[in-house]
Amino acid sequence: MKILIAKTAGFCMGVRRAVEMVLDAPGKHETPIFTYGPLIHNPQVLNLLEEKGISVINDIPSKAEGGTVLIRAHGVPPQAKDRLRAAGFTVIDATCPRVIKVQTIIGKHAGQGYEVIIIGDRDHPEVIGLLGYAGEKGHVAGNMNDLDALPAFEKAIIVAQTTQNILFFESVKERVIRKFPHYKIFDTICDSTGKRQAEVKCLADSVDALIVVGGRNSGNTQRLVEIAEQTGKPAYHVETETELDLKSLASAQCVGITAGASTPNWIIKRICRTLEMLPFNKHRGWLFSIQRTLLLTNIYVSLGAGCLCYTCSKLLGIPNYYSYVFISMLYVQSMHIFNNLTGTEADHYNDPDRALFYNTHKVFLAVLGFIAGAAGLIKAYTMGLFPFMILLVMSAMGLSYNLRLIPERFSSNFRRIRDIPGAKTLLITMAWGIVTAIFPPLSVWGRFDPSIVLVFIWSAGMVFVRTALFDILDMQGDQIVGKDTIPILMGEKRTMRFLKSILAGIIVTLFLSGAFHLISSLAFAIAICPLFLYIVLLVYERGYMLPGIQLEFLVETHFVLTGVITLVSCQ
Ligand code: SF4
Known part of the structure; x- marks a missing residue:
């Protein structure tokens, strides 16, 4: 089965902004934190917010005992905002x-005496908010009958709820132009809504079935379902992966997925993962199972670390590299297993398959991680006290990443290394860089050499790009559990640009280092690897490949490619 995901699926700009603001609020504003009305029409997100102590108030009390209230993306009538402040809340x-x-258009024209006709759902919070700006001049039309029932006004404006069905609004416009040419029409449908609706129609041409993901109370999701049904293709509306009708989908060769503006990416990802895992998914077959097992057990990433160390050793001209390659593999294998075992909270959202795997096989994986770590340390010990101490310190740092190191009474925000913004990516980068590029030459030569820095830049740079790309894929889940990764701090687009610049920098560094004989001429050949990763970034960015096992496997493959190129070049 082929799976196509609509590019526009998931949080729109307004919803993403509101979710980010509310998740940021506990550290910045007076607690407790409330949202006035449910933040978005998505029960899963609302449950998560509730678990984080962010609750919903539906009525404004006359007097509050402090706290902060966030007004959601739909907006509220201006009077509601005033009442919240008067009650004693801080308002975000x-x-x-x-x-x-749209509120501004309405407020301005109502002030000039225009009647305001809002084409939308009377009970939708956005429409209730918009009506507040129209005062006595507001009217709502949810269908043509409502519109026809309105009297002819001397002067009036027409606006649409931002998530209104485009086709319906087009027919409203036609009728109004015909009957009341003096009315002013403002096309206020959000372009995000327009693109989302248009994409469902395009998607329907290339798939056998459509899945629309989103809350049942979400107006824009319901409109996507209507449009999907009108295409004639079987359309399924689900809130989570548990509602997928797997029997009906079994016969589909290609399935299209779209989602409402309030659906988090991790729910879309779970739907994809469930479809990917279907036994009838012959398209994936045994190759997919092997890839999945290699990734879940971290065997592939460990092989990648070995390849990276092998190439670093060759670049530096280290002759007996086998032990270092072996230690790199064991170290990475052990650290990744332990950190996955102790940090599955975000995986619960980002990668439920991995979370389930680690939960089911925790004893086996813990033993595997322990054996790998111990074997690495024993091997390092046999090589001398210095290599052993380096590896011991690195292992201690790696293991402490998820552990609570500082008691709550000293700091409520930064108790673990992972609580430091961007720590995960930087720590993984440093650990891999040290074990693959610094550990072998320092152990062999016992001294520092400038060429080590060049090889470290290459190795750590590649690991940084790989890890930050995974952070981009996990952004929303990380945000929910409060992990400040680099993409969360910098934003997705800026992070992508940054990663591409790093790769470009690595390619230039390799060429210059090779040209000036600072490191082995192998540098020219392995420049293919950052180029390969650059292409993977572009493929993901342009939507040619979806987040999932295959993208992950491809990203990790660049390390193995490095090893293969080195092996071939050094024959
Ligand atoms: S659909 Fe458009 S108008 Fe509505 S919240 Fe999202 S970005 Fe804003």
């Missing part, structure tokens, strides 16, 4: 800028 306004634009 997360109204989407595009909704604010």
Whole structure:
């Protein structure tokens, strides 16, 4: 089965902004934190917020005992905002800028005496908020009958709820232009809504069935379902992967997935993973199972570390590299297993398959991790006290990543290394860089050489790009559990640009280092690897490949490619 995901699926700009604002609020604003009305129409996200102590208030009390209230992306009537402040709340306004634009149009024209006709759902929070800006001049039309029932006004404006069905609004416009040419029409449907709806129609041409993911109370999801059904292809509306009708989907060769503006990426990812794992998914077959097993057990990533160490040793001209390659593999294998075992909280959202695997096989994996770690240390000990001490310190640092090192009374925010913003990516980068590029030459030569820095830059740079790309794929789950990864700090687009610049820098460094004989001429050949990773970034960015086992496998493959190129070049 082939799976196509709509590029527009998932959080729109306004919802993402509101979710980020509320997740940021506990550290920045007076607690307790509330949202005025459910933040978004997605029960899974609301449950998560509740677990994080962010609750919903539906009514404004006359007097509150402090705390902060966030106004959601839909906006509220201006009077509601005033009442929240008067009650004693600090108010964070997360109204989407595009909704604010409609509110401004309404407020301005109502002030000039225009009647305001809002084409939308009367009970939708956005429409209730918009009506507040129209005052006595507001009218709502949810269908043509409502519109026809309105009297002819001397002057009026027409606006749409931002998530309105485009086709319906087009027919409203036609009728209004015909009957009341003096009315002013503002096309206020959000372009995110327009693109999302248009994409469902395009997607339907290439697939056998469509899955629309989103809350049942979400208006924009319901409109996507309507459009999907109108295409004539079987359409399924699900909130989570547990609702997938796997029997009906079994006959589909290609399935298209889209999602409402309030659906988190990790729910879409879970749907994909469930479809990927289907036994009838012959398209994937045994190759997919092997890839999945190699990734889940970290055997492939450990092989990658060995390949990286092998290439670093060759670049530096270290003759007896076997022990270092072996130690790198054992170290990476052990650290990845232990950190997955102690940090499955984010995986619960980002990668439920991995979380389940680690939960089911925790004893076996713990033993495997322990054996790998101990074997690496024993091997290092046999090579001397210095290599042993380096590996011991690195192992201790790696193991402490998820552990609570500082008691809560000293710090509530930074108790573990992983609580430090960006720590995960930097720590993994340093650990891999040291074990693959610094550990072998320091152990053999017992002294520092500038060529070590060049090889470290290459090795650590490649690991940094790989890890930060995985962080991009896991952004929403990480955000929910409060992990500040680099993409969360920098934003996805800037991180992508940054990663591409690093890869370009690595390619230039390799060529210059090779040209000036600072390291082995192997540098020219392995420049293919950052180029390969650059292409993988582009493939993901342009939507040619979806987050999932195959993308992950491809990313890890660049390390193995490095080893193969080195092996061939050094024959
Ligand atoms: S659909 Fe558009 S207007 Fe509505 S919240 Fe999202 S970005 Fe804003």
